[in-house]
Amino acid sequence: MIRKISSSQVVNLTETLMSFTNTLICRVALGKDYGNEYHVVDEGLGCGQRSKLQVLLNEAQALLVEFYFSDHFPLLGWVDWLRGKLWRLEKNFKEFDKFYERVIYDHMNMNNNNKSNEKKVHDIIDIFLEMMNDHSLPFELSLDNIKAVLMNIFIAGTDASAATTVWAMNALMKSPKSMKKLQTEIRGLFGDKDFINEDDIQRLPYLKAVIKETLRMFPPSPLLLPRETIEECNIEGYEIKPKTLVYVNAWAIARDPKNWKDPEEFCPERFIENSSIDVRGNDFEVIPFGSGRRICPAMNMGLVTIEIALANLVHSFDWDLPIGFDKEEMFDTQVKPGITMHKKKDLFLVAKKHVM
């Protein structure tokens, strides 16, 4: 990503970061970057190429937030057919299914043909296939189960880390003081290095504070995942029936003036001064990863991804607004509709390589 940005004039950071997290998830889940095999959309923005997989994912995300009459008024389900919604769902499902079949069979063939000691990356599909063939387990895993979990990982894994890193860069561009402080921290310690790695990050408290503050103000899943009550309960005098759908507004909680001083202000220092508060689901004032049994299972991976991406973006480049763009408009904080809270306007910036 850093190399690609170095060779670009104006960078669409939104697209660049989506492509980065998509590649990462592909490598972890599938062993290689399938997304890079066929680029179908090149928007002429340098780094702004989107892979076919990303286009499929975008369509899946868009379909997930549509309103379906069948969900709420089953008798009116035919309206969804008329509006072409079910056709789009079916098409997206079939394309994903074809992709997963190909990837899973690729793995099966590779494992069968690779009886030698040749070293191969052990990815999530390999682990699932081993579980599928392990008859000592107390459950049976089917190919459909594997495809469903892959869908979960793709939908949940690509967007959140990319959206958060974009929000962090947006906030830093609006707050030059914080950007300077972060650059000074990173370059002061690692100015002579090309790449900031996972070990280096442990020595960057301000970077961690910037990310926590970003997750407080811009949690990518503001309503977490819906829950359903199991039994009747009473909350502050309100009787809640069993099987009630419950949404937790993590966004509102983290901006509640009862919990936070000047909650609308981007102030990473608050996490340095009050360093006992963390975003990992134990402090209920800020729960961007949710909490309890349903907490994000990839919280650590999400955090490390954002830390590495942001540290290297800020370490390698000085950032500016492209000529002709309006500052207020570019850095505004309006959001796109969707289950993940993305910045509405793609973030376009000019990256100037930093030379020590």
Ligand code: HEM
């Ligand atoms: C900044 C990064 C991330 C944030 C803020 C985030 C946030 C969340 C939240 C709020 C939930 C719902 C938890 C709840 O309702 O209590 C969730 C669930 C989930 N996340 Fe993440 N996530 C991130 C990164 C990732 C990544 C990188 C992956 C995959 C590699 C991932 C996979 C999942 C999955 C599979 C679920 C669903 C669990 C279930 O069905 O209950 N997340 N995430």
